[in-house]
Amino acid sequence: MDEQIKKKVLRMISYGLYILTTKKGEEIAAGTINWLSQCSFKPPLVMVGVKKDSNSYRLLLETKRFTINILGKDQKNIAQAFFGPTKRENQTLNQYEFYTTKNDGVVLKDCPAFFECTVKHIYDEGDHAVVIGEVVDVGLHNEQEPLYMLTTGWFYGG
Numbered sequence: 001m002d003e004q005i006k007k008k009v010l011r012m013i014s015y016g017l018y019i020l021t022t023k024k025g026e027e028i029a030a031g032t033i034n035w036l037s038q039c040s041f042k043p044p045l046v047m048v049g050v051k052k053d054s055n056s057y058r059l060l061l062e063t064k065r066f067t068i069n070i071l072g073k074d075q076k077n078i079a080q081a082f083f084g085p086t087k088r089e090n091q092t093l094n095q096y097e098f099y100t101t102k103n104d105g106v107v108l109k110d111c112p113a114f115f116e117c118t119v120k121h122i123y124d125e126g127d128h129a130v131v132i133g134e135v136v137d138v139g140l141h142n143e144q145e146p147l148y149m150l151t152t153g154w155f156y157g158g
């Protein structure tokens with residue numbers, strides 16, 4: 001396989017950008033992700049590629065729950081704020097306000113929408129684990145166009 005072409009071809013896969021959050025007690029991990037897709041209607045399932053050496057993955061393995069915060073088209077700044085470690089100060093994560101749901105899910109106030117998942121299966125094969133989550137609750141703050149990876153000029157894949 002030609003490595004250069006492989007990179008180009010795999011980077012032609014279309015993605016959105018999201019903030020994945022997990023919480024155990026007072027500890028919260030949050031990270032920007034793009035490897036996400038719905039993969040079943042009934043039950044409603046999503047699959048996410050989660051970096052195995054990330055804090056998000058460590059917490060997700062313990063809690064078997066996670067929340068996906070969907071970014072709006074003008075929220076590149078929020079995506080950027082969650083590339084690194086998560087710093088919690090009172091009700092903010094990396095300076096963005098959050099609230100917790102009845103399921104103890106962590107929701108960023110500024111994001112237009114979110115969904116909460118329970119982990120159904122983990123396929124542990126590569127440097128990222130494929131986490132299959134069942135969508136158990138959803139929330140819509142305001143309906144707007146989501147942020148697409150292509151418009152950011154960033155790449156994660158290839």
Ligand SMILES: Cc1cc2nc3c(=O)[nH]c(=O)nc-3n(C[C@H](O)[C@H](O)[C@H](O)COP(=O)(O)O)c2cc1C
Nearest residue numbers: 031032033034035050051054055056082083085156
């Ligand atoms: C553009 C971009 C897209 C990313 N997509 C993913 C992804 O799909 N899955 C993932 O696990 N990490 C992804 N990351 C890396 C995480 O954002 C990063 O590892 C995480 O926020 C670090 O958090 P930690 O404190 O949990 O280790 C991406 C990073 C960038 C710059």
